[in-house]
Amino acid sequence: MSAKTISTSTIAERSVGDGLRFYGIWLAGIAVLIVLPLIFSSGGSLTSFSLIGIAIVFALSYNILLGQTGLLSFGHAVHYGLGGFAACHMMNAVVSHGWPIPLPFIPLFGGLGGLAFAIIIGWVMTKRAGTVFSMISLGIAELVASSSLILRSVFGGESGISTDRTALPKILGLSFGPQLQVYYLIAFWLVISAIAMYALTRTPLGRISNAVRDNPERVQFIGYDPHVVRYIAFCFAGFFAGVAGGLAAINFEIANAAYLGAIQSGLVLFSTFIGGVAFFFGPILGAILVTYLQLGLTSVTGVWQLYFGIIFIGIVMLSPGGIAGLIMMHRPLVRAKTLPTVIPSYLLAAVPTLALACGVILTIESIARTHSGQGSPINLFGVAFSPASPVTWASAAILVAGGFFVARLSWRRVGEAWDRAATVARDRGYLA
């Protein structure tokens, strides 16, 4: 009896606290978006922020499929790309017809472009879920990507469709020439889209999508047609991907075949999955990280895509919940105040893990630089290694082998420490 009263009162307290924290997080996010360009005002960082904003909208739209509905698509960029083309054509049409549509409304037409294709092709595609859906999504993506090169009048062939965002009617005196204004436009659409997509998860449709993800068979016996649920979710994902594509078209003032290609589809899958599909903020983290890495690594190494692949495989094998999953794993430990018992083992494991990572990087870089014949020295934390020198190979081998074995041992200890802390947390009533 007393246990019951306690649990209900904690539920009530928690929901009030959660409510405050919930709005606090959103407001903080918006505040960060507003302040960010004031702190980092260089052109380079503005461009990066803009790209990250677009990537977040795109990744969140992808998670409507993967995280919410359990649909693994290999062709999500199709909607992104078609959104981009729709936005470009719309901008050109606005200019040539003199329609009174200012630039901030253009992403909406991008969204409609992505939505239109989802409505047309989605019904056939979402008939089946699982692996079959994945294969079909890949086939459709190839179909669209190849067709885009044939239908030159719509897709502009190899050069694409270009446009001029400053030629549209002005609103509030904004020309959208400077990157700063474009950044705020993207941030504005990011906030709106994120709120809308979050709200979607809180609707009957959003919840039933989760049910379809978990158990499509059972859903049929509570009155729902899983095909319809998947179809509607697919359309929403298409719409918001189109919005992201429209934002990209505004940002680059061009749309071309690369927008809807396999690489773009792969990137959004990477971002979403690395970030973590089980939590709403996962794809946001993933999009920030992947875009940042993509921008940052290209200048440092010629084989940055390989590192992406390795990070991705590592996440799939070791932490399928992604970064968000790793973070949220610790929530019960934080609440039960047992987190400090785990941290020493983390620190201990970090050393050999870092050594292993350095070894892998050294190996990859020396192979890559030897084969590409440039032979420029590898700069690792201020230490220069010559790719052709046996010293480098030896240290790489030692780091990889030694790091691997010590890391294995130390991670086993992390696991033990973690189990102990989690057991205590569970005993104190904090569930995962």
Place this chain on the structure above:
Amino acid sequence: MLELIVISTLNGLLFGMLLFLLSSGLTVIFSMMGVLNFAHASFYMLGAFFGFQLTKWVGFWPALLLAPLLVGAIGMAVERYGLRNTHKHGHVAELLLTFGLAFAIEEIVAMMWGRSPVDYRVPALLDFPAFTIFSTNYPAYKIFMLAVSILIFIVLLTVLKRTRVGLIVQAALTHPHMVGHLGHNVGRIFMLVFGVGSALAGIAGVIAGPALVTQSDMAAALGPILFVVIVFGGLGSLPGAFIASLVIGLIQTFAVALNGSLASAFGPLDPSAGPSVLTDIWNVTIAQVAPIVPYLLLVIILIVRPMGLMGTRET
């Protein structure tokens, strides 16, 4: 015209048999383990590059044997250390693992051999025209490729019909739930099937490499077509995969060979109408459409017969 038909039929059969070498492994792996191996085409690519490298070191004939073995070993390692550990996280995680692998393999190949095509030549022994039809010399190497793939096809058929493992594989194709009852053997059988499937892809790569282009994007170009083949043929159906391989091989080869367009058949459109989607479609040649033909087939089959040509089950 007759010349074109004969040559294209031969080339189409050849391409179809190559597709079957790949799709058969993919189908068996998918049916038994529920894993769609996204990296299957990457094993094909590895076969081609290993073939190229080993040919340089030890000559073509040893390479023809060694490269597939190497690829098969890699496949077994992927199953043993990758998929088996990922299995507990479900099929999506397994599919993503192979997707990541495909991506990483492409990057590794690009790192080792560069992104432009490598000079993987037909062995001197087979570098002569086998016969001449009309004015076209048909290379002996292509006949050799056809012979190898037919030989493997026969071996596969015999293994499936005559051996214990073959019977298990067959049973698993029709009754996927049965796989769970294999007991302690299941791990070894999965590893074996995955290894053989990868090795078959490797053989396809070694023999196709000299005839086609050996390049780091060859897996990405072929992979989606393979998926079309197994969806088109019907998931879990080897005969379906066989028919679909030949159909798609033939259609695509013929399409590439044909230069006609609607414009050449019915005359050009009125130029005053200006460029539009219609003029794009009107002027495109069949050869230009060839790359999208498999995907059009995919869409059509999904609408008309969602379980594929010979498929019996929906998933």
Place this chain on the structure above:
Amino acid sequence: MTAAIEVRAVEKRFGNVDIIRDLNLSVAQGERHAIIGPNGAGKSTTFNLISGHIKPTLGEVRLNGDVISGLRPFEINRRGLSRSFQVTNVFARMSVWENVRCAVLWATGHRYAFWKNVDSLPEVRERTAQILDDIHLTHRRDVPAGLLTYAEQRELEIGITIAGGATVVMLDEPTAGMSHAETDRAVSLIRRLTEGKTLVIVEHDMSVVFGLADRISVLVYGHIIASGTPEEIRRDPKVKEAYLGEEAH
């Protein structure tokens, strides 16, 4: 009065094997009807045939007088028939609360709505809370269904099945694998929750069957050999021979 469920001359063939042959079954409105029979008699197949999980090869099934054979499961469910599963079949990654709430949504008319906040639908909330209370899982409302104990999952399974307010409820071995105490609890739960509804239940536990059912049908090799009140079934020589006799060995 039309029967709640009327199965007429239904046959189901898998390949060349008759799993169900000439199946006739009539369940009156408000009746508690148990289907018993030895393993492999086709009890679950019968459930699957009625609920639309599989389609009959021949014959027809009627729900409240309307033909439902050939309809898809969700269409049948919308007409007021709900079923549970022998193997627990819940939404494993969602909380207990979400599991029940999803099962309430269609019946409360919210369907595929994407413009309503699911948390601010009072009738949904009340009904979900009521059902959680009924199945004694209120204190576990935030736990992912996959982490519940086996008995709790079975109770949740029943909760999901009745949540939509169906008038015809079919439970497939609801007490399988439960201890004595758990079984007793489940039986009184079922009795209470199906008050005024039509209940069809497949069960192996004879004490549950004879304690709960108004009428019993005995299914052997895909064919109903006897149908009647518990007393009639107890006395029926054919049943004794084919089924109860086996049990006594």
